Amino acid sequence: MSKPISIPYETTIHVRDHCMCLAVQRAARALARMFDDALRPHDLTNGQFSLLMSLNRPVPPNLTSVASLLAMDRTTLTAALKPLERRGLVSVTADPKDRRxxxxxxxxxxxxxxxxxLPVWTKAHGELEQVLTPGEMSRLCGDMRKIL
Incomplete structure (x- = not known):
């Protein structure tokens, strides 16, 4: 009979308290819930808001550039676009310079x-400034961009 594998509980606590990935995931989920709740009256999720905002440009972007900006793969972006396209919020057309x-x-x-x-997002974002100072928010966003 082999000895069962065991990881000490102290290791679990160490990972919980020191894992950057876990900390970022937990914070991202909390922020997503906060913005989802705020944007719900507009029938948008935080991801849909970010996607729509990423399209607010003088020249229509291509799928690849938006996927890169949002740190998504093209397949995930295509799936995220479908409900917005069905609602008539987004138009997806062939690029006349490259039909593919x-x-x-x-x-x-x-x-x-x-x-x-946008005013709802602005208000929710302002509520974060009650938790993080503008300097902390700026630094945190800058630090996250380094990872991308």
Missing amino acids: GRLLTLTPEGLAVLSRA
């Missing part, structure tokens, strides 16, 4: 939804 590529455009309705949701 896709250009993403915020529709007038998408811009309207985004403009109504």
Whole structure:
């Protein structure tokens, strides 16, 4: 009979208290819930808000550039676009310069939804400043960008 594998509970506590990945995941889930709750009256999730905001550009971006900005793979982005496209908030068209590529455009309705949701996002973001100072928020965002 072999001896059962055992990891000391102290190791579990150490990982809980020192794992950067776990800390970021937990914070991301808490932030996502907070912004999801705030944006719910506009029938948006925080991810959809970020996706719509990423399309608010003078020139329609291609799928690859948006996927890169949002740190998503193209397949995940394509799936995330579907409900927004069905709602008429986003238009996906062939790139006239390369028919294999896709250009993403915020529709007038998408811009309207985004403009109504932006004050809600601003208010929720301001609530974070009650927990983190503007300097802490700036540093934290900068530190996270280093990982990307």
